[in-house]
Amino acid sequence: MIRAVAAGYRAGRARLLADASLHLRPGTLTAVLGRNGAGKTTLLRLLTGELAPDTGRVLLDGAPMAALPAVVLARRRAVLSQHHALSFGLAVADVVALGRLPHRGTAAAAEDRAALAALRLDFGLEALWGRAYPTLSGGERQRVQLARAAAQLWRRGGREGQALFLDEPAAALDLAQQGAALRFAFAMAGQGAAVLAVLHDPNHAARADQVVLLEAGRVLAAGPPNEVLTAARLGACLGVALRGAEGPDGRTVFLAA
């Protein structure tokens, strides 16, 4: 659905990403791993259509993505960044409702109320609904932001033709909250959306359908996790010594060596 063909991007004289090719398929989750500064966020910004590549192409269903109107993109692609600050006290209900902004004036706007009512229950926000967002804890904010992304993509039926991007959804969260973010990402892929998540934990990435390893602005490897994720390759890419061990379900688990 979203395809990068030899895409590159430079800021000033610094080449942030070079020659990146990958395909985000409907119904799959792609995990991106790499050190800080490896180009993960640049790749995400190209694939979301926020930036246009200055070499190569990024295509959504064959059309150059950055050339599409922002609101058209926003109706089928949601992005969750790591940045969850909000300077003024919008209520939780208002923040979630902002996810419906791109649908204003379309037929889908008739579903706004139904969407918000359903998401309020799905994300367990009943007790928080009227609270001011800045008074929430980190985990509660994460849940509200997930609900906002879900509101943006909410519709009856499947998720075909939709895309979801998560930039380090597990950063600075406790284990239970990381689980909630990942479950959401996998659920969206399970319903047919193309999902990309920038992750730090190779054991999270091992559950993805496709893994992309980035190093110094280049794609080191891309493919199914059982081919791409080896202890040696991960160690070189992430800069830490890792060893693989057989986990309880037979899958390889990566441990700090």
Added chain:
Amino acid sequence: MGSLAGGGWLGGGIALLASLIAAAMILPAAPALDALLLGEREAGWLGVRVDRLRLRVVVATALAVGSAVAAAGIIGFVGLVVPHLLRLLGQPRHGVLLPGAALLGAALLLLADTLARGVAAPAELPVGLVTSALGAPFFIALLLRRPA
């Protein structure tokens, strides 16, 4: 220091017309301005053209402020204090905040002008002196409340 004494119907009428045009430009953008509270990139991902929105806000603000200053001179602190006061009262949504700020700002100015005419009658204080005397302590309190 500005004054409401010299405006007259013509000056007031022009300021009113300019303010109505500014309001017509900015009120439909209220939901997009709400999205901007999440951050510029987040607003962009929600389909907001942040560059165009910024231009629209700058032009509308220049129009409203320019015509008001042309009609009444420089009367400080009203525009600085009123929107923050409304936000503190729990109204960060621009659909409420923008018309609310217009009404509360007008009411505050009327109050200040009444005080300016009354306290030292028959002499008249500059209204900007009154708004500064009311607004400056409030603004300092606001800055102390939110350390940057």
